Amino acid sequence: MTEGAPGSSLLPTPEAPGRLPWAVAVLEGRNLLLGLAGIALVAGDAFRWWALGLGLVFVGRLIRLRLTLWWVTDESFVIQRGLLFRSRRVISRARIQAVDLERGLLHRLLGVTEVRVEALGGASTEGALPGVAPEQASALRAELLLRKPKPPRDDALVPVQTAAPVTGTGEASDRARENAQQAEAPVAGAGEEGPIVGAGEETVRGGGEGAPGEGVDEENLEGEEVLRLPGGEVVVAGLTESRLGAGLAVVGVGFEAVRQGAFSGWFGDPESWAPVMAALPWVALLVGFTILVLLFSLVLSFVLTVLGYWGFTLRRRGDVLAVERGLLTQHRETVPLRRIQAVRVVENPFRRLMGLAAVTVVVGGRVDARNRRSGTNVLLPVGSRDRAFALAAQVSGWAPPEAPLREPPLPEEGKARPRTIEDPGHPIPHLHPMPPGARARRRVRGLVFGLLVAWVAPALRHGPSALLPWSWTGSQGGLALGAGLLALLVGLALAEGAWRGLGWAFLGTHAAFREGILERVTTLVPLARLQSVEVVSNPFQRRRGLATLTVPVARPPLEEDPRALDLGQEEAEGLRDRILAGGGGHAAGPAGLSRTPRSGMFVC
Amino acid sequence: MTLPGDPPTSTPESPEVSPTPAPALRFLDPRVRLLWRLSTGIRAVVWTAGVAALEHWGGDHLPLPASVPPGALTTAVAVWWILILLLVPGIRYRRWRYALRDADLWIRRGILVHRVSVIPYRRLQFVDTRQGPLERWLGLTELVVHTAAPGTSGLIPGLEAEEAESLRERLARFAPEADDEGA
Numbered sequence: 142m143t144e145g146a147p148g149s150s151l152l153p154t155p156e157a158p159g160r161l162p163w164a165v166a167v168l169e170g171r172n173l174l175l176g177l178a179g180i181a182l183v184a185g186d187a188f189r190w191w192a193l194g195l196g197l198v199f200v201g202r203l204i205r206l207r208l209t210l211w212w213v214t215d216e217s218f219v220i221q222r223g224l225l226f227r228s229r230r231v232i233s234r235a236r237i238q239a240v241d242l243e244r245g246l247l248h249r250l251l252g253v254t255e256v257r258v259e260a261l262g263g264a265s266t267e268g269a270l271p272g273v274a275p276e277q278a279s280a281l282r283a284e285l286l287l288r289k290p291k292p293p294r295d296d297a298l299v300p301v302q303t304a305a306p307v308t309g310t311g312e313a314s315d316r317a318r319e320n321a322q323q324a325e326a327p328v329a330g331a332g333e334e335g336p337i338v339g340a341g342e343e344t345v346r347g348g349g350e351g352a353p354g355e356g357v358d359e360e361n362l363e364g365e366e367v368l369r370l371p372g373g374e375v376v377v378a379g380l381t382e383s384r385l386g387a388g389l390a391v392v393g394v395g396f397e398a399v400r401q402g403a404f405s406g407w408f409g410d411p412e413s414w415a416p417v418m419a420a421l422p423w424v425a426l427l428v429g430f431t432i433l434v435l436l437f438s439l440v441l442s443f444v445l446t447v448l449g450y451w452g453f454t455l456r457r458r459g460d461v462l463a464v465e466r467g468l469l470t471q472h473r474e475t476v477p478l479r480r481i482q483a484v485r486v487v488e489n490p491f492r493r494l495m496g497l498a499a500v501t502v503v504v505g506g507r508v509d510a511r512n513r514r515s516g517t518n519v520l521l522p523v524g525s526r527d528r529a530f531a532l533a534a535q536v537s538g539w540a541p542p543e544a545p546l547r548e549p550p551l552p553e554e555g556k557a558r559p560r561t562i563e564d565p566g567h568p569i570p571h572l573h574p575m576p577p578g579a580r581a582r583r584r585v586r587g588l589v590f591g592l593l594v595a596w597v598a599p600a601l602r603h604g605p606s607a608l609l610p611w612s613w614t615g616s617q618g619g620l621a622l623g624a625g626l627l628a629l630l631v632g633l634a635l636a637e638g639a640w641r642g643l644g645w646a647f648l649g650t651h652a653a654f655r656e657g658i659l660e661r662v663t664t665l666v667p668l669a670r671l672q673s674v675e676v677v678s679n680p681f682q683r684r685r686g687l688a689t690l691t692v693p694v695a696r697p698p699l700e701e702d703p704r705a706l707d708l709g710q711e712e713a714e715g716l717r718d719r720i721l722a723g724g725g726g727h728a729a730g731p732a733g734l735s736r737t738p739r740s741g742m743f744v745c
Numbered sequence: 746m747t748l749p750g751d752p753p754t755s756t757p758e759s760p761e762v763s764p765t766p767a768p769a770l771r772f773l774d775p776r777v778r779l780l781w782r783l784s785t786g787i788r789a790v791v792w793t794a795g796v797a798a799l800e801h802w803g804g805d806h807l808p809l810p811a812s813v814p815p816g817a818l819t820t821a822v823a824v825w826w827i828l829i830l831l832l833v834p835g836i837r838y839r840r841w842r843y844a845l846r847d848a849d850l851w852i853r854r855g856i857l858v859h860r861v862s863v864i865p866y867r868r869l870q871f872v873d874t875r876q877g878p879l880e881r882w883l884g885l886t887e888l889v890v891h892t893a894a895p896g897t898s899g900l901i902p903g904l905e906a907e908e909a910e911s912l913r914e915r916l917a918r919f920a921p922e923a924d925d926e927g928a
Contacts, residue, residue, distance in 0.1 A: 225878050231913055232871040260870045261893035267871060505893065672894035673864040680857055688859075693894035702896040721849065721863055 151280040158210035158221070164251040165206050165272035171247065173199045211270060218258055218285055220268050232268055236260045240282040244275070254278035258285065261505075261695055364458030368532070370522060375453060378499075378523035379446035381491040392435060450522045462536070464520065476518070480505045482670045482694035483703050484520075484537040486529050486663040493661065498529035502536060505670075505695035530569045530663075537665040539570075539651045570653040570665070572644030578685030579707035580640040587632025595625025645690075645705040647719055652692065654705045664703040668720055670694050676713045688713040692720070770842045776883050777903025781834035783879055789826035796822045843901050850890065850916070852899060864899050868892040872913045876906070890916060 153159030173195060180191045210221045218237065221229040239259040248255060254275045258268035273281070370378075451468035462476045483503040492498055500521035521532055534540035599607040599617040607617055635658055644655040644663075655663040671692045678688035690713045691704040708716065797819040800807070804815065836856050844851040849865040873889040880886060886909035890899035904912065 226875065227877075227881070228873055228875040230871055230873045233869070236870045260891075267891075672868045672892035673862055673897045673899070675863070675896075675898070676861045677855075678859045683859070691896065693892070693896035695893035696895065698895050702894065717861075717863065721865070 151277050152284055153210075153212040155212050155214060155219070158212040159273070159277070161206050161209050161270065161272055162253060162274065163207075164253050166203055167251055168247060168253075168271055169199060169202050169206065206271070209270075211268075213281065213284060218268060218281075220270070230268060232258060232260050234285060237285050240285050242278050242282060248272065256281060364456035364461075364463055367455040367457055367462075368521070368524075368528075369455075370450065370453035370524075372451065374523055375447055375450045377495075377497070378450055379443040381489070381495065381497060381523060382442065382446055392432065392439075446522075450519075453522055455520060462520065476502060476504055476520070478536065478538070481536060481667075482696055483667075484533040484665045486526075486533050486665070487660065488526070488662075489660040492523065496526050497523050498526045499523055500529050500532050500536070503694065503696050503700050505697075527569070533663075533665050534570075537651060537667050539648060539665060539667070570646045570648055570663075572646045572653060572655055572663075575640065575643040575645070575705075575707045576685075576687065576709040576712070578687050578709070579643060580636070581685060582681065582687070582707065583636035583639045584633060587629065587634075587636040590632040591625050591629030594628035595621040598624035643706055645708060645716070647716055652703070652705075652716070652720060654703055656704075656706050666692055666694065666703045668692075671720065674717045674720055676710075676717055678710065682707065683710075686710050690716055770844050773838060773841055773843075773901070773903035774885055774905050775838070776885060778834045778838045780879055780883055780885060780903060781837065782830060785826075785830050785834065789823075789830055793819060793823045793826060841902075845912075850899060852901060854900075860898070862898055864890060864892060864897060866916065868894075868897075869916055872916050874909050874913055886910070888913060 176195050177192055180195065181188055205223060208222065208224050212219050217231045217233045219229065219231050221227065237258055237260055239257075241257040241259065243255040243257070244253075245255075251272065252275065253272035256268075256270040256273050256278050257266040258270075260267040270278075448468045449470075449472070450466050453464070453466040456463045456465070460478045462478060464472070464474045464476070466472050481502045482505045485501045485503070486498050487501060488498045498521075499519065501518045502520055504518055520536060521529055524532070531540065596608075596610065599613055599621050602620060603617060607613065610621070613621065639658040642655060642657045642661050644653075646653045650668055652666050652668060653663060654666070655661060672695060673693050675691045675693065676688050677691065682688055686709055687707045688710045689704055689706050690708055691702050693702045696702060705713070705716070800816065800818050807818075809818070833856065837854075840856055840859075841852075841854045843853070848867075849863050851861070851863050853859070853861045870891050870893055873891070875887045875889065876885075884906050885903050886906045887900070887902045888904055888909050889901075891897065892899070
C-alpha cells in the first residue's frame with residue numbers, strides 16, 4: 142500500500158537521509174541580526190564580546206541544523222539531531238495529526254518551505270523542519286497524510302479526523318448553520334468567524350475526509366437544547382463566584398475589625414507612628430482608594446461573569462456539544478464529546494452552602510492560543526448539585542443516555558437518595574474515603590501550622606528579636622500559646638475538611654476522584670481516555686502506607702491530570718491494575734472494548 | 746524477588762480482568778552506573794570549583810558569620826557532592842526497573858519519590874532516543890516514550906544502544922497495529 146504516489150521518490154530514505162539546505166542558515170541569520178541589533182542598543186562598549194558570543198551561538202546552531210537528518214520509512218517519520226548530544230525522534234505515521242507547511246516571505250525568497258509535523262503529546266511542534274525544498278515538502282505532506290498505513294481510529298486518542306464533519310469538510314454546512322443561527326439571533330456571529338472549536342485543531346488536516354454517517358442532521362442545524370440558564374441563575378453564578386465571595390468576606394471582616402479597633406495597639410509604640418499620623422489624610426486616602434479599587438474589581442468581576450454567561454445555552458449536535466453565551470460579546474464554543482478527557486464538578490464554599498455546583502471539562506487537542514479563552518470549558522456555570530453531576534455523568538459517558546438530564550431527580554420526602562456504584566443511572570457516584578493515614582498526614586500539617594504561628598506570633602508583635610523562643614517573656618509566651626492554639630484549631634478543622642474532601646471510586650468504565658479543602662472538585666475520568674497510569678509515593682506518604690494515583694490524560698499543558706491523592710498503597714496498585722485491565726490498557730481485549738462506552742451519551 | 750510496587754504476578758479476583766502474565770523485570774544496563782557517576786562527577790567538579798572561586802575571590806562579600814573559617818563552604822559542598830556520588834547512582838540503579846508487558850510498558854524509578862508508570866503501547870505517540878558523548882563512549886542510549894498526555898513520564902536511560910534501537914522500532918510499530926479495534 143505504499144506504492145504509486147508521485148513524488149515519493151523525492152523523499153529521503155534511511156539509507157539516504159535528507160539534510161536541511163544551507164538556505165536555512167539565512168533564516169537563522171535573521172535571528173542573529175535581530176539579536177545583534179538588540180544588543181547594539183543596550184550593550185555599548187561590551188558590544189564586541191556580546192557579538193562574538195552570539196556569533197558562536199549562531200555557528201553552533203548552524204552546525205546543529207546541518208547535522209539535522211530526516212527520513213521516512215514505511216512506518217514512521219524520523220528526525221535526528223545533534224552531533225555530541227544526538228537525539229532521534231520516531232513518529233509513527235498513524236500518529237501524525239497534521240503536517241503544516243508554511244512559506245513566509247523570506248522562505249519564498251530562499252525557495253524553501255517550513256514543515257511542521259504535529260503529533261499529540263508535546264506542547265510544541267513534535268517534528269519541525271525549518272526549511273525543505275517546496276516540492277519535497279509537498280511530497281512529504283502527501284506521503285505522511287494521504288498514505289497512512291492504517292488510519293487511526295481511536296476515540297480515546299482525540300481523533301481529529303472524526304471531528305471533521307464539524308470542522309473541516311463541513312465548511313459549507315457550517316456556513317449554513319451560521320446563517321441559520323444569525324437569522325434567529327441577529328447579533329450572533331458578529332465578529333465571530335464560525336464556531337470556535339473547543340481547544341483548537343482547526344488546521345487543515347489531510348486525510349480529514351471524515352467518516353460518513355457522523356454528519357450533522359441537516360434538518361436540525363441548531364441541535365437539541367440540553368439546558369438553558371435563566372437570567373436569575375446567571376446572577377447567582379456571578380454572586381457565588383469564589384473570588385467575589387472571598388473578596389466580599391475579606392472586605393467585610395477587615396472593615397468590621399478596624400471599626401471595632403481590633404488592631405489598635407498591635408503595631409507597637411504609638412510614638413513611632415507619629416510621622417504616619419502626620420500624613421494621615423494621605424494614608425486614609427490611600428487606604429480608601431485601595432478599598433474602592435478592590436470593591437470595583439469585585440463588582441467588575443460580577444458584572445463580567447453575568448455578561449459573559451448571560452443566556453448560557455448548551456446544545457448538542459450529534460456528538461458535539463455547543464455552548465452559546467454572552468450578552469455583549471456572544472461566544473459560541475463547541476466541544477466534541479470525543480475530545481473530553483475529564484469532567485470536573487466544582488463546588489466552591491459558597492455554592493456548597495447553597496447546594497450548587499459548576500461543571501467544567503478538560504478538552505484535549507492541540508493547544509491553540511486563540512481558543513484558550515476563559516470559559517471555553519465551562520459546561521454549566523452554576524446549577525443544582527444534582528443537575529451538575531447528572532450533566533457530568535452524561536458528558537463523560539458514564540451515565541446512560543436515558544438518565545435524567547434536564548430534570549434532575551428529586552429526592553423523595555424524608556428519604557435518603559440511594560447511592561450505589563452499581564447504579565450509573567444515578568448521577569452522583571458514591572466515593573470511598575481515603576485511609577486514616579491520609580487524615581493523619583493532614584493533621585500533622587495542621588499541627589505544624591499551629592507551631593509555626595506560635596513561633597512567629599510574638600515576633601510579629603514585638604519585632605524580630607522575639608523570634609527566639611527562649612528569650613520570650615511571660616506575656617510573649619502567653620501570646621504564642623494563644624495564637625498557636627487558635628491556629629492549631631483552625632489547622633485541625635481544615636485538616637478534617639481536607640480529608641473529608643478526598644474520595645475515590647472505580648466505576649467500571651470510569652473513575653471518580655475528589656479533593657479540595659474549601660473548594661471541592663470531583664473529577665470524572667472516562668478510562669478510555671487515559672494515556673498512562675502512575676502510582677507515586679513520597680517518603681511522607683510511604684511512612685503511612687499511602688500513594689497517589691495519577692491518570693495522565695491528553696490535557697492542555699496548564700490543566701492538571703486527574704489524580705487520587707493519598708490512596709492506600711495497595712488500594713492504589715489494585716486500582717491501577719483494574720484501570721489498566723478495564724479502561725483501555727489492553728489493546729484489543731473484547732472485554733475491555735465492550736466495557737468502554739463510545740461516548741454513548743445522546744445516542745438516540 | 747518481589748518488591749513493593751512490583752507488577753502483580755496474579756491479577757485481582759475480577760473475572761473480567763484478563764490475566765496479566767508476570768512481567769520480567771529488567772534492570773538497566775549496569776554500565777549506566779558508571780555513566781551516572783561520571784556525569785555526577787563532572788557536575789560535582791563544576792559546582793565545587795564554582796563555590797571555591799566564589800569563596801576565594803568574593804568571600805568578603807558573602808553574608809557569612811565571621812566564625813566560619815575560610816574554605817569551609819567549599820569543603821561542605823565537596824563533601825555533599827562526594828556523598829551524592831557515592832550513594833545516588835547505586836541506589837538509582839537498583840530502583841530503576843522496567844518491564845515489557847503484553848500490553849504496556851512498565852517503569853519504576855525514584856529514590857525518595859517512588860514512581861511507577863504504566864504506559865499502554867497503544868497510547869504511544871512517538872519515541873525518542875538520545876545519546877550524549879559519554880553515552881556514546883559507553884555504548885548506551887536513553888529512550889523516551891511520549892503519549893498524548895503531557896504528564897506521562899516514560900524514560901528509560903542506560904539501554905544498550907542496539908537494544909534501544911530495536912526496542913524503539915518495536916514500540917513505534919506497536920501503536921498503529923493496536924489501533925485497529927477502534928473501527
